[in-house]
Amino acid sequence: MESNGISEQKIVTGDSGYILQDVPHLSDYIPDLPTYSNPLQDNPAYAVVKQYFVHVDDSVPQKIVVHKDSPRGIHFRRAGPRQKIYFEPDEVRACIVTCGGLCPGLNTVIREIVYSLYHMYGVTRVLGIDGGYRGFYARNTIPLTPKVVNDIHKRGGTILGTSRGGHDTSKIVHSIQDRGINQVYIIGGDGTQKGASVIFEEIRRRGLKVVVAGIPKTIDNDIPVIDRSFGFDTAVEEAQRAINAAHVEAESVENGIGLVKLMGRYSGFIAMYATLASRDVDCCLIPESPFYLDGKGGLYEYIEKQLKENGHMVIVIAEGAGQELLSESMQQDASGNKLLQDVGLWISQGIKDYFSKQKMTINLKYIDPTYMIRAVPGNASDNVYCTLLAQSVVHGAMAGYTGFTSGLVNGRQTYIPFYRINEKQHKVVITDRMWARLLSSTNQPSFITNKEVIEDRKEHISGEEKNAENPNDENCADVAPENVNDSIP
Numbered sequence: 462m463e464s465n466g467i468s469e470q471k472i473v474t475g476d477s478g479y480i481l482q483d484v485p486h487l488s489d490y491i492p493d494l495p496t497y498s499n500p501l502q503d504n505p506a507y508a509v510v511k512q513y514f515v516h517v518d519d520s521v522p523q524k525i526v527v528h529k530d531s532p533r534g535i536h537f538r539r540a541g542p543r544q545k546i547y548f549e550p551d552e553v554r555a556c557i558v559t560c561g562g563l564c565p566g567l568n569t570v571i572r573e574i575v576y577s578l579y580h581m582y583g584v585t586r587v588l589g590i591d592g593g594y595r596g597f598y599a600r601n602t603i604p605l606t607p608k609v610v611n612d613i614h615k616r617g618g619t620i621l622g623t624s625r626g627g628h629d630t631s632k633i634v635h636s637i638q639d640r641g642i643n644q645v646y647i648i649g650g651d652g653t654q655k656g657a658s659v660i661f662e663e664i665r666r667r668g669l670k671v672v673v674a675g676i677p678k679t680i681d682n683d684i685p686v687i688d689r690s691f692g693f694d695t696a697v698e699e700a701q702r703a704i705n706a707a708h709v710e711a712e713s714v715e716n717g718i719g720l721v722k723l724m725g726r727y728s729g730f731i732a733m734y735a736t737l738a739s740r741d742v743d744c745c746l747i748p749e750s751p752f753y754l755d756g757k758g759g760l761y762e763y764i765e766k767q768l769k770e771n772g773h774m775v776i777v778i779a780e781g782a783g784q785e786l787l788s789e790s791m792q793q794d795a796s797g798n799k800l801l802q803d804v805g806l807w808i809s810q811g812i813k814d815y816f817s818k819q820k821m822t823i824n825l826k827y828i829d830p831t832y833m834i835r836a837v838p839g840n841a842s843d844n845v846y847c848t849l850l851a852q853s854v855v856h857g858a859m860a861g862y863t864g865f866t867s868g869l870v871n872g873r874q875t876y877i878p879f880y881r882i883n884e885k886q887h888k889v890v891i892t893d894r895m896w897a898r899l900l901s902s903t904n905q906p907s908f909i910t911n912k913e914v915i916e917d918r919k920e921h922i923s924g925e926e927k928n929a930e931n932p933n934d935e936n937c938a939d940v941a942p943e944n945v946n947d948s949i950p
């Protein structure tokens with residue numbers, strides 16, 4: 462299963478347009494691997510559960526809104542414990558690494574991977590890699606036991622440390638081989654999962670019995686296919702405190718403007734959901750929805766109208782919004798991500814200048830809670846989600862699956878091949894109903910001209926034609942276009 466050094470996609474087709482986008486397995490490239498009974502069948506907590514083991518053919522549909530004549534469409538392998546496993550517990554040497562930016566819930570995922578390995582499978586050798594990918598070859602490892610990780614879920618950040626850049630595939634795989642590691646758990650965002658995919662390909666090329674499994678982490682919720690990423694719920698909740706403060710400040714003074722910047726480099730999900738949750742926000746600006754400042758239908762005109770009618774207003778802006786209006790930054794971080802200009806400071810100055818020219822006194826308070834939001838521990842709902850992700854990924858690795866990311870699809874835990882996770886970024890679709898709901902809740906201008914709406918419709922129609930020809934496409938013909946709601950995390 463190889464072409465150009467990249468393993469081929471495993472696609473299984475069935476009746477009525479059923480497609481399984483399967484994940485690789487160790488047995489795909491290592492013949493005659495022995496199997497073992499899953500120790501969970503003797504575990505008092507699980508042995509009593511009827512049908513605890515996942516059926517070998519269980520899969521989860523990507524799209525659940527269908528028509529009576531729709532093909533069954535794309536499915537992913539359902540996550541969960543298998544009757545047969547491909548590792549003896551004594552044989553396992555696992556490692557965990559966290560990469561990229563911080564995200565609430567990272568420590569919970571680490572804790573639950575360790576607990577699942579120890580208490581479900583009797584695996585006792587788990588190493589933490591210190592400081593992201595470069596830690597494989599440049600730093601010390603940290604032995605992880607249930608005692609060490611017992612209460613880390615109450616802390617923000619990651620006890621393992623993290624970093625950007627430093628992905629050297631060959632050095633990383635050498636280090637994995639040298640240390641005798643055979644299960645690699647990689648927690649990180651879009652960049653990290655691309656790195657994980659390259660590590661998997663190299664391990665497969667060397668024919669090693671080593672599983673590479675990803676857990677998607679991104680506070681921006683910019684990873685495709687999955688319902689939402691862990692930490693997102695916490696981020697939306699935490700953002701409410703900043704928005705409340707901005708509202709209190711704004712409504713306490715004459716012509717008060719509260720401006721809150723939230724994270725979201727390319728995807729404005731945190732800003733959109735925080736706005737919808739708060740009800741105090743009058744304008745939400747995200748990277749996916751270009752806006753303009755001056756003239757009819759522009760931001761300044763809207764602010765002026767709000768101030769005249771209500772005496773105050775609250776604006777939420779995602780860090781990646783309006784970047785095309787700022788002078789372009791050529792700087793990148795160590796991972797190659799573009800370093801953004803501070804849009805909050807820029808827009809604050811713009812608003813102040815505009816009203817000074819209008820000879821209208823305003824009172825603007827700019828709040829930037831971004832790193833405070835990212836550094837908190839996961840909330841209750843994210844902690845449960847992190848636990849399920851961690852348990853799923855351990856079950857998958859013990860069952861010999863590799864080259865996959867564990868993720869929630871339509872409320873079910875699944876194993877998703879890396880190529881689907883890495884194919885594009887998940888973004889707010891501004892022609893979807895979720896963005897329309899936001900616009901109707903804030904009453905802000907859409908900043909879209911008639912010409913753009915016509916262009917967008919044209920694109921939508923040609924997209925539908927294309928999708929009807931290509932059932933592999935995400936917005937495929939198995940779902941009516943009006944029912945595709947890609948914006949919901």
Ligand SMILES: Nc1ncnc2c1ncn2[C@@H]1O[C@H](COP(=O)(O)OP(=O)(O)O)[C@@H](O)[C@H]1O
Nearest residue numbers: 561562625626628649650651652653655656796
């Ligand atoms: N295309 C890529 N191939 C290999 N490694 C990558 C790639 N993109 C990013 N990485 C590595 O993944 C790690 C995290 O990436 P980064 O973009 O900083 O964060 P995130 O994973 O949260 O998006 C870094 O160590 C970086 O070197």
Ligand SMILES: O=P(O)(O)OC[C@H]1O[C@](O)(COP(=O)(O)O)[C@@H](O)[C@@H]1O
Nearest residue numbers: 561562650679680681724725726794
């Ligand atoms: O300042 P840092 O640590 O590079 O992080 C800033 C970036 O990290 C994020 O919080 C998350 O990005 P990643 O998930 O890609 O790490 C972005 O919203 C933000 O632009």
Ligand SMILES: [Mg+2]
Nearest residue numbers: 561650651652
């Ligand atoms: Mg990223």
